Amino acid sequence: MNIALIAHDKKKDDMIRFVTAYKTIFAKHVLFATGTTGLKIQEATGLEVHRFCSGPLGGDQEIGAKIANNEMDMIFFFRDPLTAQPHEPDVTALIRLCDVYSVPLATNMGTGEVLIRGLEQGDIDWRNVVHGKTEDFIEEK
Known part of the structure; x- marks a missing residue:
């Protein structure tokens, strides 16, 4: 599955701890991230x-385009709700696209935990149907 990892500045350490804790699960998937978050994850985990691009420079929109083109299966976007973001319209648009295209989205560690465990157990395999991989999906079940 294609998984996007995004974190506002004050949530980057949380994201690194989260990905590190679930490194063996994330290693089985294709990971995408906005600029700085991706670099910090690579450095910390070796994944x-x-x-x-960085979120404020268009990274959120690049991931949004992947969602709109059915090329992203899950988003982990650890948001900082207490700090104003200069690119808030892009953040809102990304969340809206997840809702429009039924892409699972975690905005904090609590929902992240639920999604990563669901991914590990195969509960997100329905995304294979979305990608037209119905034969693989049927064989796995």
Whole structure:
């Protein structure tokens, strides 16, 4: 599955701890991230991460385009709700796209825990149907 990892500045350490804790699960998937978040995850975990621009420079929009083109299966976006973000319209648009295209989205560690455990157990395999991989999906079940 294609998984995006995004974290506001005050949540980057949380994201690094989260990815480190679930490194063995994340290692089985293709990871994408906004610029700085992706770099910090790579440095901390050694995982390969495809990096987009920094969020304020368009990274959120790049991930949004992947969602709109059905190329992203899950988003972990650890947001800082207490700090104003200069690119808040982009953040809102990204969350809206997840809702429009039924892409699972975790905005904090609590929902992240639920999604990563669901991913590990195969509860997100329905995304294979979305990608037209119905034969693989049926064989796995």
